[in-house]
Amino acid sequence: MKTINPKDVPQAFLHSQLLAAIAPRPIAFASTINKDGVPNLAPFSFFNVFSSNPPIVIFSPARSGRTGKTKHTHNNVLEVPEVVINIVNYPMYQQTNLASTEYAEGIDEFIKAGFTPVNSEMIKPFRVKESPVQLECKVIEVKELGQGGGAGNLIIAEVVLMHINESILDSDGKIDQFKIDLVARMGYAYWLRANNNNIFKVQNPVSTSTLGYDQIPVDIKNSKILSGNDLGMLGNFNELPDETTVNEYKLMELSDLFINYQDNPPILEEKLHQKAKELLSEGKTDEAWKTLLAFNNR
Numbered sequence: 001m002k003t004i005n006p007k008d009v010p011q012a013f014l015h016s017q018l019l020a021a022i023a024p025r026p027i028a029f030a031s032t033i034n035k036d037g038v039p040n041l042a043p044f045s046f047f048n049v050f051s052s053n054p055p056i057v058i059f060s061p062a063r064s065g066r067t068g069k070t071k072h073t074h075n076n077v078l079e080v081p082e083v084v085i086n087i088v089n090y091p092m093y094q095q096t097n098l099a100s101t102e103y104a105e106g107i108d109e110f111i112k113a114g115f116t117p118v119n120s121e122m123i124k125p126f127r128v129k130e131s132p133v134q135l136e137c138k139v140i141e142v143k144e145l146g147q148g149g150g151a152g153n154l155i156i157a158e159v160v161l162m163h164i165n166e167s168i169l170d171s172d173g174k175i176d177q178f179k180i181d182l183v184a185r186m187g188y189a190y191w192l193r194a195n196n197n198n199i200f201k202v203q204n205p206v207s208t209s210t211l212g213y214d215q216i217p218v219d220i221k222n223s224k225i226l227s228g229n230d231l232g233m234l235g236n237f238n239e240l241p242d243e244t245t246v247n248e249y250k251l252m253e254l255s256d257l258f259i260n261y262q263d264n265p266p267i268l269e270e271k272l273h274q275k276a277k278e279l280l281s282e283g284k285t286d287e288a289w290k291t292l293l294a295f296n297n298r
Helices: 011-021 072-079 090-099 109-113 228-235 243-253 255-261 265-281 285-297
Strands: 028-033 039-044 047-052 055-059 082-087 133-144 153-164 183-185 191-193
Touching: 028 055, 028 072, 039 072, 039 090, 039 109, 055 133, 072 082, 072 133, 072 153, 082 153, 090 109, 228 265, 228 285, 243 255, 243 285, 255 265, 265 285
Parallel strands: none
Antiparallel strands: 028 039, 028 082, 047 055, 055 153, 082 133, 133 153, 183 191
16 A cells, blocks of 8 residues: 655645545535626635535635635635525536636636526525526635645535525425436546436435444455445344244255255355345345345354
8 A cells, every 4th residue: 555644745746646546526616706896706615515504515625736825716805705605506517617727816607608697585696597506605614724725714604595406306395306407526637427427325224223344244345246235234233033033044045056056055155145235236135135144053
């Protein structure tokens, strides 16, 4: 494993490796305004939500790695402590990327990137009409992390109003993760689209009584077929099926495997593990457990 001491490498290299490793990152398309009323619009991927009560978002317009200068967004919130965080989705990613250009101070990125400004209701900066979700925020703190190039400036803001385009809502009035079609930043020049091809659902542990990895039998943990993700699914299960249930499943669903490979236990075990892996890929954890335990009940 390669080990990097941040003090021993150039800042630009460290920056690129951090962004390549810590990804995907959501994008805060930040709309601000200076004391003279000049708007600014810029995307930042050092961004996330950190609290829901109160609703707090934090993003960081870092200093330029080349010049060490602060971004216009940072300067603006010091003058007018308000910001709209516009969420970026796929239909607007190229225009958003265009807005990241380091235009001279006073240049309106709404015009340069072709976005439509909409008046906010509780703060001065404009919202981006094309954005599916717009968060009107009051800045409560700006924490400068350093003075050199690449140093972050944490802008901590409270969401005072949230606007959601109704076209991305499901039948329950909640944001549909497929309809919103979000994008995120990866390392270097790579982006990510969160669509049907790469969104997947994972069952969160719902009980303190889940089995855990340590309760999985050693022969299953040492499987050459099952992956770490497979074992994680097995561990995220509340209770092992009892012997009677396993035997019933064995007779009903696994009899062909046992008949075909009864004289070759290593191959039988391999086939059962392959079957369990298929079941896990379909989200059938109970059936997978019964398949795996059936080998010990042969």
